[in-house]
Amino acid sequence: MRLLILDDEKDVCHFAAKLVKKRINEYAPTEDRPFVLGLPTGGTPKKMYDRLVEFYQEGQLSFKHVITFNMDEYVGLPIEHPESYHSYMWQNLFKHVDIDPENVNILDGNAPDLQLECANYEAKMQQLGGVKLYIGGIGPDGHVAFNEPGSSLASLTRVKTLNMDTIRANARFFGDDISKVPTQALTVGVRTVMNAEEVLILVSGAHKAMALRMAVEEGINHMCTASAFQMHPNAIFICDDDSTLELRVKTVKYFKDLMKVHAKIAD
């Protein structure tokens, strides 16, 4: 596991975008050999998407042969709802780039058979040879996608009933009306992300400091699902200074020392 410590959220996102660009371009995807990319939603990755759009506009990156798999979506929320993750992805990335609509995969929270939808999603990733690079954020409780504390670290894509903390935290997106917040979501599992060849976790802000500490300094524990990536052969946490507040000085120094090497991985 690598931990990169950068100054602020902007640096985190720009670094992540650069790495995504590098991975796609060095793979040189074609129609028969597409690049399979896992994508997150949320506050932190927004600037990463902005940067990716800039790369596209500058002609440095194309999504023509990229297949995407998003992490999650609410159950029962119409896709045109401004808080749906379909809307998020459309506004932040898809409408700006040359991605083929056939290549976009987001879990359908309105599918008649949700279990089947999840099983198909998982199967489709495997048919395509697995995800090359999965990008994720983490929640203040260390959750990845909707894998809240207590989720099995062996979980695959499934229907998840959201806990009260998550519902309360999300009320701000639904006019502060808790009754409007969806109570269920479809989400990839921890193992789904673990199955990717490479995992990139973006962390920014002081409110994520406890989660980052749990994820990188404590043991592997389902109460902080992001800690599972300690076992991933190729996982990178990219975080800003603020989110390292709860780490030990030793940990920070160790990884800051390594920045000489790590800073080059996206070049």
Add this chain to the structure above:
Amino acid sequence: MTLITRFTNCRVLRNGKLIRDDLYVRDGKIIDYMQIFYEERRKCDIALDCKGRIIAPGFIDLQINGGFGYDFSHDCEKIESAVREVAQRLLSSGVIGFCPTLVTSDPAVYPEVLKKIRKETGGKHGAAILGLHLEGPFIAMDKRGAHNPSYVRTLENGVCDLTDVYGNDLSSVAIVTLAPELDIRREVIKYLSSRGVRVALGHSTASLRDAEIGASNGASLITHLFNAMPLFHHRDPGVVGLLTSEVSPRPLFYGIIADGVHTHFETLRIAHRINPQNLVLVTDAISAMGLENGKHFIGDMQVVIEGKRATIDGTSTLCGCVSSLDFCVRQFHAASGCSIEEALEAASLHPAQALGLANKGSLDVGSDADFVIVNDDIQIQSTWIAGEMVYSL
């Protein structure tokens, strides 16, 4: 399979704001392409680069008496071709729909015109005909303006007087301008409103009380505010008083001629600040609109055009507006100090609302793809009806 067109690199006027966004059109309607992207997995067929310009809803002119040498009220015999020709040529001023306006005329004219000029959708052939605007003959003699006094009528017998002139079939009529004080039986405005005709108050000497009764009975517009009505009087504000009346069930839309000739800039500013959401720009254009400088005949009058002024030859009497609607939008923007968004909506959203046209005047999903592309100086670059380009510079 129908094509999806994407207008990109543009600023779209939505909810009163210019937003950097793309506009998508399919089957002549504005669509939410995101849903198609996810559900139909369709790509856009055509992408058009708008070069950073503004896309605004197409303009609607509720009051236009003619133009390009044609006068709807004088050329009744060839009114169909006159309307058709004007409809075509209005496209270059960004107009996607209009109400051909008939001033007070010989009663014999009405049944003919009402039969000949039907509502019609727009397209390459011209702007949509949204219904006639019958300005008169039920107007106040004292405020008849240039209308022929021998045809001016009253409404003593209420609806009977109305149908005597207009007939029973009002399906081709969108707006009737009348003086509310004439509706002494208080049935004519109600009758018209109940038949889907918008009643505009104008050419009137009404007291505020009479005007308010008119509004309560269904009138929803004021015809060319300040023109053809008594000067604003502080003890009885008359029709002008409707703008802030608390008795009127809803704010009335009010037409304004913003050609820089008919209404002083300061007056425009006053009109704008009272109730900007209800201001409607109209041209009230005459046949000389669109003609070159020089001497022209309108009916039997000789008219001199100098720039944006048209006067009766040998006098200084103004004889109507010769400016196009896009010019009025620019003038209004410059004069009132309003935002570009407000100026554009005054010629699109507000007239559409005044007519109750839910599918026009906005670029919301589901609306007709009738719009203009303008630069930052509000110069028309192109006009589109039902997603098809019908004019380009």
